[in-house]
């Protein structure tokens with residue numbers, strides 16, 4: 055700190071000298087990008103401790119007790135394997151334990167992340183057929199059913215999809231997808247990427263007949279990046295028993311049913327992440343999953359209401375997904391027209407301490423159109439004042455940057471919060 059900046063002892067004039075520009079980004083920043091999400095102080099504080107013993111004692115007991123809660127958060131009583139890794143690691147873990155070289159997977163893509171899982175599987179030697187529904191449309195269940203019916207020989211071993219594709223913010227109706235697979239009478243496993251949605255969007259693995267779910271710690275689970283999870287059904291365990299892509303480290307068998315503590319991780323446990331995750335699960339449990347989903351629902355609607363007002367009479371501005379039924383409750387993708395999305399993001403971060411998400415998969419990086427897209431996250435440890443604050447900052451940015459927009463966005467957003 056420069057001592058001079060405290061000022062001299064001479065009396066100061068009331069008016070702010072013209073040279074002083076306030077830095078309105080001071081104060082706690084808000085990272086409103088779709089992962090990593092905001093970390094609760096409770097989670098951070100739980101991690102702030104000395105290194106624990108990994109062979110016996112508190113940590114080992116805590117993990118054994120935590121596993122049922124970890125199953126519950128995904129809505130399953132079946133199996134779960136944990137990994138020290140991010141979402142990409144969880145994809146690879148799922149692929150390694152399900153498939154043999156040359157097996158066929160049908161990937162339903164509604165954005166960049168569905169395609170990412172497809173690329174991961176293909177690179178490992180799985181034959182991948184992609185049904186690409188574009189970047190703003192939902193999965194067409196009739197097309198999926200027809201494709202499965204045409205697979206009389208049952209070559210398709212698994213259907214892989216995203217619950218929420220974080221790039222497009224399209225949400226897939228997983229229960230409807232299960233119904234389409236059943237209607238076709240096809241035995242394929244249903245495998246779902248819930249990395250963006252778990253702990254935000256309603257998800258019921260067992261009730262919806264899902265065979266495999268992947269998620270990571272840093273989004274709705276409110277814990278730093280570095281852990282990921284694969285939940286799998288008894289059917290997936292049996293089908294995957296012969297998988298020849300499995301290697302010792304990724305093998306889910308010992309991780310899901312360890313005889314010794316180290317086998318949960320195939321090595322040293324992610325000690326501090328586990329304390330953080332324990333606290334995050336406590337927080338979700340205290341609130342109740344139905345409440346957690348309802349909170350995200352209201353916050354998502356608040357963001358939608360603001361964008362609808364900004365876009366009224368200004369078609370350059372709009373939400374990426376037209377039908378609310380197909381929109382995520384964890385993240386909202388929108389367009390502002392190039393280059394205004396980038397200008398707005400830069401303004402909100404530099405001038406007001408709110409970091410918005412870049413657009414992903416809507417235009418290639420390097421294309422001027424890339425600067426027309428952004429995403430607003432409302433995942434995890436977020437509440438009304440954070441979402442309203444982010445929207446109010448965006449409104450200030452639209453004004454400051456002379457970006458034409460419709461009026462009444464904050465009023466519309468406040469009304470959604472008021473209606474609860």
Ligand SMILES: *Cc1c(COP(=O)(O)O)cnc(C)c1O
Pocket residue numbers: 089140141142143167216218219220247248249250251270279
């Ligand atoms: C974030 C995300 C991923 C990738 O996770 P990483 O931790 O960045 O590897 C994959 N799928 C979805 C749906 C995501 O939101």
